[in-house]
Structures are given as C-alpha cells and as structure tokens.
Amino acid sequence: KNQVEQSPQSLIILEGKNCTLQCNYTVSPFSNLRWYKQDTGRGPVSLTIMTFSENTKSNGRYTATLDADTKQSSLHITASQLSDSASYICVVSVNNAGNMLTFGGGTRLMVKP
Amino acid sequence: GAGVSQSPSNKVTEKGKDVELRCDPISGHTALYWYRQRLGQGLEFLIYFQGNSAPDKSGLPSDRFSAERTGESVSTLTIQRTQQEDSAVYLCASSGRGRGYTFGSGTRLTVV
Numbered sequence: 001k002n003q004v005e006q007s008p009q010s011l012i013i014l015e016g017k018n019c020t021l022q023c024n025y026t027v028s029p030f031s032n033l034r035w036y037k038q039d040t041g042r043g044p045v046s047l048t049i050m051t052f053s054e055n056t057k058s059n060g061r062y063t064a065t066l067d068a069d070t071k072q073s074s075l076h077i078t079a080s081q082l083s084d085s086a087s088y089i090c091v092v093s094v095n096n097a098g099n100m101l102t103f104g105g106g107t108r109l110m111v112k113p
Numbered sequence: 114g115a116g117v118s119q120s121p122s123n124k125v126t127e128k129g130k131d132v133e134l135r136c137d138p139i140s141g142h143t144a145l146y147w148y149r150q151r152l153g154q155g156l157e158f159l160i161y162f163q164g165n166s167a168p169d170k171s172g173l174p175s176d177r178f179s180a181e182r183t184g185e186s187v188s189t190l191t192i193q194r195t196q197q198e199d200s201a202v203y204l205c206a207s208s209g210r211g212r213g214y215t216f217g218s219g220t221r222l223t224v225v
Contacts, residue, residue, distance in 0.1 A: 043204055103156040104155065
C-alpha cells in the first residue's frame with residue numbers, strides 16, 4: 001500500500017531557529033516528491049519538487065533532501081520567521097497511476113517570537 | 114486565469130440539503146483532482162479526472178458524492194443530502210503535462 005508518513009506531527013520553535021521536518025514513503029513506483037506549505041485557511045503552495053535523481057533542492061530558506069534508496073525526504077527551514085507558521089505537507093507522486101498523489105499527514109509548525 | 118479558482122469560498126448549509134462546489138482549473142491543465150480536508154487532518158483524495166478518460170472515483174466516500182467535468186474545463190463536486198460529517202474544506206488541484214500541481218484555495222463547507 002502506498003503510504004507517506006511525516007514527523008513530527010507538530011513542532012514549536014523560536015523565531016530565528018532552524019528546524020527539519022521528515023517524510024518517509026513507501027510509494028512505488030516513485031515519480032517525484034513535493035513539499036507543500038499550507039497556511040491556515042488556504043490551499044497548499046508548492047515549495048520544492050524532486051525527482052528520483054535529485055538529492056537536494058533549495059527554495060530560499062527552504063532546503064529539501066531526498067534519499068531514494070531509503071525512501072526518505074527532509075525539509076530544512078533556516079532562520080525561521082513568524083510567517084513560516086503553517087502546515088508542511090509531503091506529497092509523493094506515483095508513476096503512471098490514476099490517483100497520482102499520495103499525501104502525508106503534514107507537520108504543523110508554529111514559530112514563536 | 115492565473116490559478117485554480119474555486120467557488121464559493123465558504124458555504125453554510127442545512128443538514129439534508131444538496132450543495133454544489135465549483136472548480137475552474139488552469140487553462141490547458143488536463144488533470145483535475147478533488148480532495149477533502151477535515152479540520153486538523155490531512156488531505157483525503159476524492160476523485161481524479163484526466164482528459165476525456167473515465168474518472169478515478171475510488172476516493173468518493175459515499176454515493177451522495179458525485180463530480181463532473183466536461184473535457185478539460187470546469188468541474189463541479191456535488192454532495193447530496195449533506196451530513197454534518199461532510200463539513201470540511203474541499204480542495205481542487207489541476208496539473209498539465211510536465212507541470213506541477215496547483216491547488217485552489219478551497220471551499221469551506223459547514224453543515225449545520
């Protein structure tokens with residue numbers, strides 16, 4: 001069964017600190033992995049997309065890593081800001097499947113001043 | 114339009130009434146998805162349209178739920194005889210060949 005698991009479920013950090021969110025998946029065959037940021041009351045917004053051959057990708061203060069061998073990904077947030085408070089969702093795409101997206105349960109991040 | 118548009122943004126309905134939610138995908142996007150997100154929970158797949166192929170309805174929770182899409186245009190999600198457990202945010206996403214997925218802002222449905 002295709003599954004995506006994220007940890008931690010929730011996280012509180014102080015403004016300016018770094019944090020790392022984890023995503024483990026059992027999706028097969030793997031196509032790509034995306035990290036989305038979802039602000040409260042808004043739709044998810046894409047942060048990064050990584051294919052099988054990519055190990056790391058950055059988008060500003062966000063850096064995603066992918067280990068296709070261990071089927072693990074992480075999202076590292078550097079120098080956190082209050083506006084980073086949101087849910088971060090890991091989404092894995094199945095290659096050539098009808099329901100192409102498998103969603104993780106998300107990590108709810110709160111950045112405090 | 115520039116993004117995926119959903120309407121209405123908020124809908125309050127009485128238990129037992131029917132509701133219709135609308136999604137306007139990005140022009141040229143052949144794939145369209147509907148998801149449901151209950152408060153504090155992850156995204157739950159409902160239905161997937163790809164071009165003129167038969168839709169993947171495997172995520173629809175009951176026969177009260179149905180969705181339509183004509184070609185590669187607007188899609189509507191209909192919930193008949195709404196129940197309180199239907200209260201959630203309904204998200205639509207579209208994607209095109211070689212492009213990423215783009216989500217709408219969702220419709221917040223409250224059944225009272």
